[in-house]
Amino acid sequence: MPTKGKVNPEMNKRSDHKIYCATLGCDKNLVDSEALLGRFALQGVNAVNDLDEADIWVLNSCGFIDAARSDSEETLQSLIDYKTTQTLVVCGCWSQEHGDEIQEKFPGVDVVAGVGQFDRVVAACLGLEDETKPAPSSAPVAAFPMAGQPIVSPPMEANYTGLIDRPLLTPGHMAFVKIGEGCNCNCTFCRIPMIRGRQMSRPIEELVREVQGLVGRGVTEIQLVSQNTSDFGRDTGEKLLDLVTALNKIDGLRNIRLLYLYSGLVSTDDLLRLLDLEKVARYLELPIQHASPRILKAMKRPGGSKSSPEFFKTLRRHHPELVLRSTALLGFPGEEEEDLEILADFLAEVEFDHLGTYRYSPELGTAAADLPDRVPNEVIFDREAIIMDLQADIAQRRQSSRLGKIFDVVVDKIIDPSHEDSADDVEVLRSLSDAHWLDAAESSKPWNLVENAGPVAIARSYHYGYDLDGVVLMPGRNLKPGQWLPAEFRAATSYDTWALPCSSAQKIEGPQ
Numbered sequence: 001m002p003t004k005g006k007v008n009p010e011m012n013k014r015s016d017h018k019i020y021c022a023t024l025g026c027d028k029n030l031v032d033s034e035a036l037l038g039r040f041a042l043q044g045v046n047a048v049n050d051l052d053e054a055d056i057w058v059l060n061s062c063g064f065i066d067a068a069r070s071d072s073e074e075t076l077q078s079l080i081d082y083k084t085t086q087t088l089v090v091c092g093c094w095s096q097e098h099g100d101e102i103q104e105k106f107p108g109v110d111v112v113a114g115v116g117q118f119d120r121v122v123a124a125c126l127g128l129e130d131e132t133k134p135a136p137s138s139a140p141v142a143a144f145p146m147a148g149q150p151i152v153s154p155p156m157e158a159n160y161t162g163l164i165d166r167p168l169l170t171p172g173h174m175a176f177v178k179i180g181e182g183c184n185c186n187c188t189f190c191r192i193p194m195i196r197g198r199q200m201s202r203p204i205e206e207l208v209r210e211v212q213g214l215v216g217r218g219v220t221e222i223q224l225v226s227q228n229t230s231d232f233g234r235d236t237g238e239k240l241l242d243l244v245t246a247l248n249k250i251d252g253l254r255n256i257r258l259l260y261l262y263s264g265l266v267s268t269d270d271l272l273r274l275l276d277l278e279k280v281a282r283y284l285e286l287p288i289q290h291a292s293p294r295i296l297k298a299m300k301r302p303g304g305s306k307s308s309p310e311f312f313k314t315l316r317r318h319h320p321e322l323v324l325r326s327t328a329l330l331g332f333p334g335e336e337e338e339d340l341e342i343l344a345d346f347l348a349e350v351e352f353d354h355l356g357t358y359r360y361s362p363e364l365g366t367a368a369a370d371l372p373d374r375v376p377n378e379v380i381f382d383r384e385a386i387i388m389d390l391q392a393d394i395a396q397r398r399q400s401s402r403l404g405k406i407f408d409v410v411v412d413k414i415i416d417p418s419h420e421d422s423a424d425d426v427e428v429l430r431s432l433s434d435a436h437w438l439d440a441a442e443s444s445k446p447w448n449l450v451e452n453a454g455p456v457a458i459a460r461s462y463h464y465g466y467d468l469d470g471v472v473l474m475p476g477r478n479l480k481p482g483q484w485l486p487a488e489f490r491a492a493t494s495y496d497t498w499a500l501p502c503s504s505a506q507k508i509e510g511p512q
Contacts, residue, residue, distance in 0.1 A: 020054035025062025038166035063094030065361035080108035099150030112150035116158025155197030173482035180226035188367035221255040230265035259285040264302030283323040291346030292339035309349040331360040331380035333371035392494040399492035409459040418453035435491040470495035
């Protein structure tokens with residue numbers, strides 16, 4: 001059964017009850033899963049990674065676009081088909097808007113909840129009289145506890161409790177930190193404000209306390225996430241720069257990565273001030289969605305001249321080593337070949353290191369859903385292939401430019417290539433057959449590791465966001481998760497890198 005992230009077993013307490021949580025969608029949803037598991041942990045309910053061990057199953061769903069809802073529905077049905085006596089919960093973005101439909105269509109679901117309902121879900125599953133009353137560890141799990149209405153409230157009333165003290169579904173040295181909820185933008189294709197509400201920034205003091213606690217548990221890297229990171233503090237009078245400056249002062253924290261920044265809502269000067277902070281990774285995610293002025297206007301995307309190639313080139317003039325990540329939405333109503341050419345020219349000029357694409361989905365209640373001139377699916381697929389072929393060439397050039405240089409990397413995990421659980425990582429190893437090698441004679445080394453069942457380290461340098469981009473693969477003998485070390489890049493595909501650990505006395509290239 002799919003799940004995003006694994007529970008850190010050190011966070012569990014003894015209990016007769018066990019909970020399994022499958023997370024779909026984005027990293028912000030992953031943080032919600034962590035918070036929910038943390039609320040269960042306060043009641044003595046252990047989180048496990050094995051579906052068969054748990055008597056409470058949770059699907060934290062995604063409902064961003066039609067494909068995500070279909071994935072949520074298929075995953076839920078597979079859980080229902082496998083279920084016997086377990087209590088089954090579905091929560092998250094999909095059930096926030098479609099709770100009644102889910103309850104009617106899937107009678108095998110016991111608890112239906114929306115976003116931010118962590119304590120109420122715990123109370124429903126454990127049969128508590130109220131949200132604060134503790135349950136004995138021997139208390140039976142409630143059978144069909146929510147035969148009535150789904151646990152859903154308006155998004156602005158959702159209570160996102162438990163974010164500070166939560167178990168992690170990421171490696172123990174890395175954590176996502178959600179700095180806010182909701183979005184004030186009114187992009188014509190997006191339902192996020194309807195699902196998650198308007199911008200709600202968390203207080204800087206609370207976030208500093210959260211990160212201090214995470215560092216105390218061994219976290220050395222954080223990735224700041226929200227629906228719109230650029231808008232942080234606009235509703236509270238605080239500023240993103242002040243938040244990151246405060247986090248930069250936390251002893252033991254090594255790396256701060258900024259995601260979900262909107263170029264139209266943040267200036268180059270502000271970004272340069274952020275990048276000047278010692279612990280901020282020289283890596284920015286700035287979703288553009290498109291480059292055609294006509295399409296951007298129809299999307300009501302913030303940007304305009306601020307999203308021009310010059311915006312990104314200015315950042316790179318000050319920080320030539322800067323890694324840029326973005327996303328593009330293809331097939332928006334009225335998109336023509338000329339618009340695709342504008343986007344392609346934009347990408348060729350800016351040269352994003354990482355680019356993701358997704359296909360337009362008409363979402364009920366959004367302004368774009370009523371627009372004419374829909375683009376046929378087969379045309380969207382062709383355009384996506386054109387853009388991704390272009391991006392692959394760009395990424396290969398930028399990746400290859402780092403070969404022979406030494407960068408600090410952090411080990412996320414060690415795998416055994418002969419183990420069936422490592423199949424996905426072994427496929428990444430196999431992709432090195434198409435890599436650009438600094439020394440062709442080395443190209444057989446990854447295959448030797450596979451054939452001899454030698455350990456392989458899955459690591460990242462500052463060039464790669466966790467669970468977003470590619471990885472750095474290395475010989476893993478004598479290495480361990482969470483370890484930082486210098487490594488020399490020896491081969492690269494458009495996505496991944498092969499590296500060799502090297503002496504810390506050798507020169508490290510660029511920011512770390």
